[in-house]
Amino acid sequence: MIAQILSTLLPVFLIAGCGALYGRYRSPDIKGLNVLNMELFVPMLVFAVLADKQAPLQEYAGLALSATVVVLGSGVILYPLARVLKLNLKTFLPPMMFNNSGNMGLPLLVLAFGEAALPAAIVLFIVEMLLHFSFGLYILDPHTSIFKRLKLPIVFASIAGLAVNFSGIALPGWLLETLNMLGEVCIPLMLFALGVRMLEVDFSDWKLGLLGAIACPASGLILAWPMIAIMDLPGLQVASLWVFAALPPAVLNYMVAEQYQQEPHKVASLVLISNLGSLVVMPLVLGVVFAAGYV
Numbered sequence: 001m002i003a004q005i006l007s008t009l010l011p012v013f014l015i016a017g018c019g020a021l022y023g024r025y026r027s028p029d030i031k032g033l034n035v036l037n038m039e040l041f042v043p044m045l046v047f048a049v050l051a052d053k054q055a056p057l058q059e060y061a062g063l064a065l066s067a068t069v070v071v072l073g074s075g076v077i078l079y080p081l082a083r084v085l086k087l088n089l090k091t092f093l094p095p096m097m098f099n100n101s102g103n104m105g106l107p108l109l110v111l112a113f114g115e116a117a118l119p120a121a122i123v124l125f126i127v128e129m130l131l132h133f134s135f136g137l138y139i140l141d142p143h144t145s146i147f148k149r150l151k152l153p154i155v156f157a158s159i160a161g162l163a164v165n166f167s168g169i170a171l172p173g174w175l176l177e178t179l180n181m182l183g184e185v186c187i188p189l190m191l192f193a194l195g196v197r198m199l200e201v202d203f204s205d206w207k208l209g210l211l212g213a214i215a216c217p218a219s220g221l222i223l224a225w226p227m228i229a230i231m232d233l234p235g236l237q238v239a240s241l242w243v244f245a246a247l248p249p250a251v252l253n254y255m256v257a258e259q260y261q262q263e264p265h266k267v268a269s270l271v272l273i274s275n276l277g278s279l280v281v282m283p284l285v286l287g288v289v290f291a292a293g294y295v
Contacts, residue, residue, distance in 0.1 A: 017195055018192060037186050042157075047183075064126075066224065066228070093139065101250070104275075105247050107190065140260045205270075212270040217248070220244070224244075248271070
């Protein structure tokens, strides 16, 4: 089991480490790389997976609902903690709710459970992204139009992919293969970009970051447990939900906080230290998942 955990996690952290090493000496245009990834490669992968008839999406409704409860519920159960500690709610709660389902979640689930986990990983990623760019941005700026928030390529790709899947239209194999090949570029690219981004944050608010490193996975796992007990999810989806619930905050939280000038230095510490904390959390969660025999 230890070998299985290491074979899952080592590629994730080695690729991110390569990004950090390259970024340390070359200072690449990571913003342009992220734009290319989020506007082209990720939407292509999302569309290809959703449009593929081999992925019966109606079977993932329970997983999508469970992920929604984990994301939104994390904000609810951590709200009293933030109030007691007198933390800025707009600074603390979004990173605790919106996890790293893209940069870390997608590659981690595929490496851990194989290509069969890709549809579940995509569903979890879409749920987190849609909630982040709707409710998450509403937390920071309630006056921004929801239509403006959702004008993203990934939203259009999701709608188009679902439309193709439910309409019964069969796309030619060569087209799906092309989209898959281009889309799969996003998985290592996300990890590489994560490594570069980690160089931009610091440990100035390490106490807050340490709190987040504990609170973020703890709140997610607390909420995942009753959903798994209530929902009749297949084993692979149960395993995927456990991993999703334990993911650290998304690097995107830092970028959004910087855009809205919402104490970005504190959000940076939350993101950095929580992602470093996943070096401890993820092996434990994967160990439980593998030992339980969900996959």
